[in-house]
Amino acid sequence: EAQVTQNPRYLITVTGKKLTVTCSQNMNHEYMSWYRQDPGLGLRQIYYSMNVEVTDKGDVPEGYKVSRKEKRNFPLILESPSPNQTSLYFCASSFSNYNTGELFFGEGSRLTVL
């Protein structure tokens, strides 16, 4: 089954404790992206990647890191989480190579930072 898989789905952590949210897609997609979703603000792009070893900042990259060492994986790293990073996070991927194309989303990871 074609899918984007995120882990963990739910996480409660404390300020400053490094964490990684993994994202994996099995559709051989070139493009991958991370979004955070907050009430009243919609989905805001954190980072995106057009291919292996190619990443770029979205609209809200501060406090986050990403890497794209393999085509299928695009982990989101919070080196020192803070309460304002409490949010619902979505990973998405796309096949298109001339525009973003149809995004396939994971089920989301709900993160709470105390």
Added chain:
Amino acid sequence: TQLLEQSPQFLSIQEGENLTVYCNSSSVFSSLQWYRQEPGEGPVLLVTVVTGGEVKKLKRLTFQFGDARKDSSLHITAAQPGDTGLYLCAGESDSWGKLQFGAGTQVVVTP
């Protein structure tokens, strides 16, 4: 900065009624997408429009892209409870890869 403004933020209607959701911007987009998101799930693509003035139909849903490619609308005819969800528009400007979303319109259709 929210480049895409969606209205209304919330819409509650009875089954069988029609509704329209709007997505407006001061920016020009090369393409615009509409997604629907249900609780506990990620958004799912409904349609992509790329040409100014384009109209696309998906069963009871009609999507229109403005002539100037700055705005779009989604019209649902004879809404059903299964249409309940968060409707999101997303626009791509000249910067490929940077797809920006509106805040969404929560639609609730009651039987």
